[in-house]
Amino acid sequence: MASCATIHVYGNKINETLKEAENRYIREPAGIDEGHPTLEGILTPLHASKFAGDLYVRTYIDTYKIEAASFRLTGIYGTRQFGGEDHGWVANFTIRALTDRPITIFGTGKQVRDIIYATDVCRAFDAFFHTRRSGIYNIGGGVETAISLLQCIDILAELIGRRPEVRFAPDRHGDLRYFICDTSKAERELGFKAAILPKEGIRMLAQWVQDNREIFIGN
Numbered sequence: 001m002a003s004c005a006t007i008h009v010y011g012n013k014i015n016e017t018l019k020e021a022e023n024r025y026i027r028e029p030a031g032i033d034e035g036h037p038t039l040e041g042i043l044t045p046l047h048a049s050k051f052a053g054d055l056y057v058r059t060y061i062d063t064y065k066i067e068a069a070s071f072r073l074t075g076i077y078g079t080r081q082f083g084g085e086d087h088g089w090v091a092n093f094t095i096r097a098l099t100d101r102p103i104t105i106f107g108t109g110k111q112v113r114d115i116i117y118a119t120d121v122c123r124a125f126d127a128f129f130h131t132r133r134s135g136i137y138n139i140g141g142g143v144e145t146a147i148s149l150l151q152c153i154d155i156l157a158e159l160i161g162r163r164p165e166v167r168f169a170p171d172r173h174g175d176l177r178y179f180i181c182d183t184s185k186a187e188r189e190l191g192f193k194a195a196i197l198p199k200e201g202i203r204m205l206a207q208w209v210q211d212n213r214e215i216f217i218g219n
Helices: 013-017 045-064 089-098 118-131 151-159 184-190 197-213 213-217
Strands: 001-006 071-075 103-106 112-114 137-141 145-150 166-169
Touching: 001 045, 001 118, 045 071, 045 137, 071 118, 089 103, 089 151, 089 197, 089 213, 103 151, 118 137, 118 151, 118 184, 137 184, 151 197, 197 213
Parallel strands: 001 071, 071 137, 103 166
Antiparallel strands: 112 145
């Protein structure tokens, strides 16, 4: 059994370790591994809910010795995802860009995630099914797939030939401004490494949105 948590189990004290570059936040070291302290910083019900599932998996492994894993997932995106302002930001940006709607960015837009394409997440589950190595795993794309919100806008502008309209709003309470997974444990124990890079993944997502544009613009 593999269960889904997210990188929000770590809280947002990571924000205190960041430096600000031109179009993204940066951190040294870039990657954050599973040994990083959890539930630090300003906490919200989001953090508690993600941590609860993670904790249950760990206790069932320890108590019943079952073959189980908790995947601390980073930003998932892909076709057939109906992203909104509160979830699925890559899909939300892509849908809005291709339907000529303004994109709202909360904060500076320099927030960073190592986004991971949905089929790569499926490959991670398959890797656990075949290895059965119980434990906690950060599942993301690592430094190779890390982009900021502003960099995502740049990719979309290049793909669709025009720059989407962007509106800025204040930071959201408890927001995590940066996370890049150190994926070395998943690579070592499960033999898993993400394969799809952001430009390729966002291109496939944008093509799906374009092919199904009537879903998003109505009659």
